[in-house]
Amino acid sequence: MLNRAVVAATSFLFALIAFGESPTPSPSPAKGAPPSPSANSSPSATPTTEQVINSLGEADLQAAISLLKSNFTNPDAITPAELNRATLTGLVVRMPGGLVLLPNRESAAAEAAPFYSEIFEGHIGYLRLGELNSSNLKELDKKLQEFGQKKVDAMIIDLRASSTSDFGTAAEFAKRFCPKGKTFFSVRKPSTARQDRQFSSDRDPAFQGLIVVLTDGDTAGGAEALAAALRSNDKALLIGQASAGRAVEYSDLPLPSGKTLRVASAEVLLPDGQPLFPGGVKPDLPVEMPVNEKRQIFRLSADKGMGPFVYETERPHLNEAALIAGTNPELDLPDLQRRNRSRGQPQRDAVLQRALDVVTSLEIYQKH
Numbered sequence: 108m109l110n111r112a113v114v115a116a117t118s119f120l121f122a123l124i125a126f127g128e129s130p131t132p133s134p135s136p137a138k139g140a141p142p143s144p145s146a147n148s149s150p151s152a153t154p155t156t157e158q159v160i161n162s163l164g165e166a167d168l169q170a171a172i173s174l175l176k177s178n179f180t181n182p183d184a185i186t187p188a189e190l191n192r193a194t195l196t197g198l199v200v201r202m203p204g205g206l207v208l209l210p211n212r213e214s215a216a217a218e219a220a221p222f223y224s225e226i227f228e229g230h231i232g233y234l235r236l237g238e239l240n241s242s243n244l245k246e247l248d249k250k251l252q253e254f255g256q257k258k259v260d261a262m263i264i265d266l267r268a269s270s271t272s273d274f275g276t277a278a279e280f281a282k283r284f285c286p287k288g289k290t291f292f293s294v295r296k297p298s299t300a301r302q303d304r305q306f307s308s309d310r311d312p313a314f315q316g317l318i319v320v321l322t323d324g325d326t327a328g329g330a331e332a333l334a335a336a337l338r339s340n341d342k343a344l345l346i347g348q349a350s351a352g353r354a355v356e357y358s359d360l361p362l363p364s365g366k367t368l369r370v371a372s373a374e375v376l377l378p379d380g381q382p383l384f385p386g387g388v389k390p391d392l393p394v395e396m397p398v399n400e401k402r403q404i405f406r407l408s409a410d411k412g413m414g415p416f417v418y419e420t421e422r423p424h425l426n427e428a429a430l431i432a433g434t435n436p437e438l439d440l441p442d443l444q445r446r447n448r449s450r451g452q453p454q455r456d457a458v459l460q461r462a463l464d465v466v467t468s469l470e471i472y473q474k475h
Contacts, residue, residue: 204371209366221238239273244280259316271328284341288307290306295374322347323350331383331388346465347393
């Protein structure tokens with residue numbers, strides 16, 4: 108459990124976020140309810156096709172199909188197969204992440220994201236967990252032991268390259284940080300005949316201190332459950348962007364042609380009953396960053412470390428050598444930055460920069 112100073116400091120930061128940068132969240136629609144028009148839309152604005160379809164009741168839907176069959180210029184095109192095909196297409200679109208149609212050939216498995224770690228400022232641990240699997244869990248245990256020897260007292264856990272469909276393994280990662288005896292989440296199937304599977308901690312955490320978690324659209328499956336568990340059980344602050352909204356277990360159901368229908372058959376629920384599907388985990392402190400830039404930085408960090416992507420290099424100044432050469436590096440700096448961008452050099456990691464700023468701010472707050 109965090110000490111009182113850290114809890115107070117984190118509460119102070121949450122207050123700053125609530126009254127400062129974070130926008131006021133809009134209420135989420137009830138689960139299963141059709142999406143409502145945007146609050147910013149003018150009442151007189153022309154509704155979209157989706158909004159009109161969402162407004163139709165069962166009687167309207169049945170009448171529309173019947174009228175289409177009897178009045179369409181090419182009635183032979185409105186076959187039962189086409190209607191079923193349109194239904195399946197619509198369900199895939201309207202249930203993102205809940206329904207996927209796979210071809211009858213196995214796609215190549217994506218390469219598992221590796222584990223990566225670093226220490227900033229001599230005492231801030233950075234852990235990019237990568238794929239949540241047994242191999243990276245062993246790497247985490249070794250690194251946590253090393254961080255303890257080096258007196259690391261704050262942790263940034265980067266889940267922006269993390270996913271897993273194994274929620275048991277995700278719970279093992281959570282045990283390294285969350286208090287013993289706490290329930291993380293449960294996995295529920297819609298069938299009432301099945302019991303919910305609950306995941307909780309049966310061990311003392313390996314790290315007790317300030318935790319900041321980084322998430323974005325690449326945070327998926329068990330990594331979303333892990334992020335939520337760290338926030339609810341360890342008062343971790345989440346920075347970045349919303350997660351993928353795929354904290355579900357899938358069932359692969361074969362079709363007669365050999366293709367596969369992948370259906371979300373069980374969902375993750377937090378201890379308070381809140382589901383993570385399909386909305387995902389929302390950050391406490393939103394920070395935008397293009398996903399392609401983040402992925403490029405992650406690739407380069409294997410050789411360069413993360414330092415070059417979070418610390419500004421020394422700004423060039425006008426000096427004697429520049430005067431002799433007839434140049435002014437201060438004026439030339441914007442052109443140099445533009446040239447570097449055109450050469451494909453990545454931008455700074457704005458999300459990690461913000462996390463480091465938060466940790467530093469909390470340290471200053473604690474000292475006062």
